[in-house]
Amino acid sequence: MKYLKFLILILSLAMFSCESSGQKPDNTKPMYGEVAKSEDYLKIDADFKNESLEQFKTIDSAVSVQISQAWRHYYHNDLKTAMKRFNQAWLLNPEFPDSYFGFAALLASVGNVSESQRFFKLAELRDKTKERAKECYQRIADCKEQLQDITGTIAAYEKLSELSPKAILAYKKLGYFYMQAGNAQEAFTAYGKAIDLDPSDATTFNNRGYLQQTEKNYNEAITDYSKAIILNPKYISAYVNRGISEMELGNFENASKDFTICVSLDAEAGELRRFLAVAKLNLKDKIGACIDFEIAKQLGDAESDTLIQQNCK
Numbered sequence: 001m002k003y004l005k006f007l008i009l010i011l012s013l014a015m016f017s018c019e020s021s022g023q024k025p026d027n028t029k030p031m032y033g034e035v036a037k038s039e040d041y042l043k044i045d046a047d048f049k050n051e052s053l054e055q056f057k058t059i060d061s062a063v064s065v066q067i068s069q070a071w072r073h074y075y076h077n078d079l080k081t082a083m084k085r086f087n088q089a090w091l092l093n094p095e096f097p098d099s100y101f102g103f104a105a106l107l108a109s110v111g112n113v114s115e116s117q118r119f120f121k122l123a124e125l126r127d128k129t130k131e132r133a134k135e136c137y138q139r140i141a142d143c144k145e146q147l148q149d150i151t152g153t154i155a156a157y158e159k160l161s162e163l164s165p166k167a168i169l170a171y172k173k174l175g176y177f178y179m180q181a182g183n184a185q186e187a188f189t190a191y192g193k194a195i196d197l198d199p200s201d202a203t204t205f206n207n208r209g210y211l212q213q214t215e216k217n218y219n220e221a222i223t224d225y226s227k228a229i230i231l232n233p234k235y236i237s238a239y240v241n242r243g244i245s246e247m248e249l250g251n252f253e254n255a256s257k258d259f260t261i262c263v264s265l266d267a268e269a270g271e272l273r274r275f276l277a278v279a280k281l282n283l284k285d286k287i288g289a290c291i292d293f294e295i296a297k298q299l300g301d302a303e304s305d306t307l308i309q310q311n312c313k
Contacts, residue, residue: 270301
């Protein structure tokens with residue numbers, strides 16, 4: 001019986017030990033793993049709050065610093081440290097929405113979709129005015145873009161465009177990333193909304209023109225490039241793209257004019273000189289083309305030497 005009691009005591013201690021370790025906070029998980037903390041850990045938390053208050057004067061200021069550091073670590077793909085900083089911000093103020101948005105974004109980054117959605121809902125419950133959501137979704141979009149997560153970037157900008165229907169940048173970014181993802185129709189729609197909101201931006205017309213060009217809608221592409229050039233007469237990319245579209249349609253005279261302007265805007269770019277030479281070659285101006293190929297080669301354009309061998313010997 002004595003040994004049986006001893007065995008029961010050992011088992012009880014083992015169970016207590018497992019339970020204690022199970023309640024240990026984990027700062028690599030949202031809200032420290034959502035465990036009930038022991039008195040010792042609660043004291044550590046209280047000391048941290050007091051030290052933060054002493055250093056930053058107000059809890060709001062301390063939270064702001066932790067949140068800012070968390071997004072910075074996320075941006076640089078240090079997800080573990082980002083989670084720790086979001087946890088510290090949450091500890092300082094569990095009602096501040098940004099920590100929950102951060103938790104949700106980090107969980108999405110590691111593929112935990114269901115938990116990510118739960119934390120987005122928790123964030124939204126604490127963000128009645130949706131002002132923090134706008135800030136956080138922009139932060140998420142920036143991080144996802146930096147980490148080359150196209151799907152995540154699109155999702156963040158889609159949410160941002162819902163929250164701010166007049167957010168021009170969101171539509172411009174959506175146009176670009178839809179195009180990168182191969183969703184041409186969604187890209188056209190997004191660029192169209194961006195242009196409706198800001199018809200004075202040459203870059204959006206150029207980008208939509210490029211999308212038209214990739215879809216082989218060359219006339220529509222030329223129209224957009226021309227609008228970009230009207231808005232910015234020194235926009236080299238628009239001239240180059242329009243010139244290429246003109247050549248696709250066999251309009252080599254127009255292409256030559258565009259590439260001549262390109263060369264005048266940047267005389268040191270060998271690639272632009274080569275484009276001009278190709279247009280001249282198609283206009284049967286072999287002498288002029290070969291001169292420009294030679295200049296392009298001297299400027300360091302690697303492809304010109306082959307074209308010289310093919311056309312100028």
